[in-house]
Amino acid sequence: MKEPSRQLRWERRSQTPLLVLAAAFTVAYAVPIVAPDADAVVHRACTLTEWVVWGAFAADYLMRLGLSTAKKAFVRTHWLDLGAVLLPMLQPLRLLRLVSTLLLVGRRARMAPQIRLTTYVAGAVVGLLMFGSLAVLSVERDAPDGNIKNLGDAVWWSFTTMTTVGYGDHSPTTGLGRVLAVGLMLSGIALLGVVTANIAAWFISRFERDDRVERAQTAAIAELAAEVRALRAEIGRLGGAAAPGAGADVPARVPEAAPAAGAARPSLPDLA
DSSP states (O other): OOOOOHHHHHHHHHHHHHHHHHHHHHHHHHHHHHOTTSOHHHHHHHHHHHHHHHHHHHHHHHHHHHHOSOHHHHHHHTHHHHHHHHOOSSTGGGHHHHHHHHHHHHHHOOOOHHHHHHHHHHHHHHHHHHHHHHHHHHHHTTOTTOOOOSHHHHHHHHHHHHTTOOOSSSOOOSHHHHHHHHHHHHHHHHHHHHHHHHHHHHHHHHHHHHHHHHHHHHHHHHHHHHHHHHHHHHHHHHHHHHSTTTTTTSOOOOOOOOOOTTOOOOOOOOOO
């Protein structure tokens, strides 16, 4: 059995801590937006938590890069992780740090393809709704002409935007808010396409599996019928070969002549 590489062992050991850090980042990101009037100590603690989590993400990326045997290929295939590490100062792109961590944890999870895809889609929907709502609320709350002033308005706007319904009762008025809206709309369309393709692929695989079973059963029946015909032909051949000489070795029995009517039976000699 091949021993796992050092990079794989590191990724397995760091999977659970990264998930915990992702949850901590979620709380630290959401609290200042949901409760802007909270104490300054709370805001400082959330900011410190975000930087600590970012530092852990950066250290994890550098460690995996150092343990990788093909560093150029690693950078090419993990560009989202690199972007999340290099862009910590931009407010909207702070979400990439959490997204990249969740993607990293998902890539390491060992699940069946259908379960993995379903998990990705469900996680993407929940994550986009949650963080899209928080991001647009942080941008639009203080806008002079903004109409998204609380978390309820932001969540409702995220739902209608992701589903491309767009009632128009709430809409972003700032440039950054509209950029977020475009991202949510494109993400909603993409997720809908993924869900539709996944359902279609499931039905197609189910039909193909049933068709394979039916073809196997038909082939087995045809083979059995051929064997039965061959067996009947063999039985007929053996029966036809035995029929002509069935009585050749049995001598014919000559029937004894019956005594004539009224003829006297021979008497035994008189022994007196």
